[in-house]
Amino acid sequence: MVRNAALTAVALTLVAGTVLSLPATSRADDATPPPPSTVAPEPAPITDTTRTRTESAGPDLRTIGGGIVTFGISYGIGIAVASNSGHHGDRHLYVPVIGPWLDLGDRGGGCSQSGSCDKETFNRFLIAADGVFQALGVLSVISGFVFEPRREVTTTTTTATARPPIQITPVEYAHGGLGLAALGTF
DSSP states (O other): OHHHHHHHHHHHHHHHHHHSOOOSSOOGGGBOOOOSOOSOOOOOOEEEEEEEEEEEOOSOHHHHHHHHHHHHHHHHHHHHHHHHOOOGGGGGGGSTTTHHHHHHHHTOSSOOTTOOHHHHHHHHHHHHHHHHHHHHHHHHHHHHHHSOOEEEEEEEEEEEOOOOOEEEEEEEBTTSOEEEEEEEOO
16 A cells, blocks of 8 residues: 555656656756746736615605695695585685585585485585595695605625736746746735
């Protein structure tokens, strides 16, 4: 077993000696200047740093716009009814948001003067719906400012780490030996 290991070591030494014919002794002043470098330096490795943060995106313009449209349509309908109605309580519809509820309070508990209870019930329903939509429109506008949407922002910073450039070039020594020279900043 020891004999096989010794034979393997001798064989590897002979192969390495024939492949790399390096001089037994060499001095730095014996070396000729290296030829121009043929090996390009390795590029510096690139490091990426990724950070994720949450930031406010400002007021929610879709919610605010939807609230303005909802309030505008329902309040516009209330103004149209107030200007064309002969009922005394309908004048309250000029007041936004609370006007429909004031109108319901002035209508009393009975039927209209014409005696049609079905028509008065339907009018009450429409007035209540108008008040609900006006309130929803105002609440939507307010919530668009209060509950601002958030978004995640990911930033990636790329940095290159500085490494000294090292060039390895073949060298021919004065007495005919060949070798390698490492040039650079250490």
